[in-house]
Amino acid sequence: LDGVLVYTDKFHYLAWKKMADRIGVPFDETINNRLRGVSRMDSLEIILERSTRKYTQEEKEDLAEEKNGYYKEFLKKMSPADVRPEIRGMLKELHKRGYQLAIGSSSKNTKFILAQTQLTDDFDAISDGTNITKSKPDPEVFLKAAEYLCLFPNECLVVEDAASGIEAAKAGGFCSAGIGDANSADADYRLEKLSEILTVVNQ
Ligand code: GL1
Numbered sequence: 001l002d003g004v005l006v007y008t009d010k011f012h013y014l015a016w017k018k019m020a021d022r023i024g025v026p027f028d029e030t031i032n033n034r035l036r037g038v039s040r041m042d043s044l045e046i047i048l049e050r051s052t053r054k055y056t057q058e059e060k061e062d063l064a065e066e067k068n069g070y071y072k073e074f075l076k077k078m079s080p081a082d083v084r085p086e087i088r089g090m091l092k093e094l095h096k097r098g099y100q101l102a103i104g105s106s107s108k109n110t111k112f113i114l115a116q117t118q119l120t121d122d123f124d125a126i127s128d129g130t131n132i133t134k135s136k137p138d139p140e141v142f143l144k145a146a147e148y149l150c151l152f153p154n155e156c157l158v159v160e161d162a163a164s165g166i167e168a169a170k171a172g173g174f175c176s177a178g179i180g181d182a183n184s185a186d187a188d189y190r191l192e193k194l195s196e197i198l199t200v201v202n203q
Contacts, residue, residue: 001105001128003036003161003180004194006082006117011074016047019067025051036181037136037162039106039129040064068109075109078116090195091122099201100124102145104158104165106135125149136164139172146174159197160187 002008013032020027027047035043044064048055055063094101102125103110110128114120125148127141134140139153146153158169158176163185169176170186177200178187189200 001103001110001113002107004159005087005119006078006113008075008078008113009036011071015067015070015074016043018070019063020047022066023051023063033181037106037160037164037168039132039135040068040108042135072109072112075112075116078113080118083117083119086193086195088119088122090198091119093198094201095122097201100149100151102127102149104142104145105129106132106141136162137167137171139168139174142169142172142174146172157189157197157201159191159194160185 002012012035013029016032016035017027025047027050031047031050034046038046041060041064044060044067048060091101101123103114103123105128107113108129110126111120114123114126125145127145127148131144132140142156142158143153146156149156153173154175156174158165158174160166160169160176160178160182161180163182166176166178166182166185166187176187177189177191177197178185179191179194183190183192191197191200
């Protein structure tokens, strides 16, 4: 979802930054890059590595909640216009060719983002931060997605923008396609544009 179908990275960055600035913990793009595909609480742990004080579990939950509040303000402004027409066309074309589509995202805001951008009906299953206990590079999120579709991992293609996602796909026995940052990772296919999936699936 994030970084593949929609570009929420900048919202995550701004929301984490606002929280980190408030508590006086240094946060920049380099740290932000380590958060891709990582769950909310694990992301917070990475950010707090730079903190000079320790936080209790309750304080950490409040900080994660604070960040999510800032993030949701950005998400509320998202609309169908935030999904490029060629991406919508590609999803429809994959369905026409008989493929099933599932989301595999660590985000707990997945369903909200899909609703805001009117993508919900384009997917047959959703595996997200609300049904997993382990973040990528653990394959849990993809294994659940395959299970929801009643498919074996070796019948699926995972499309990822994060190196940790490609690692997760491999660990779960999935074929993978990398886009963006994950284009240079260890993916089976490297995509310049998401619409290239249409040529990959025909091979
Ligand atoms: C969580 C993390 C984000 C990002 C997404 C995965 O989202 O907080 O940093 O790694 O998972 O794309 P969320 O807070 O929406 O559950």
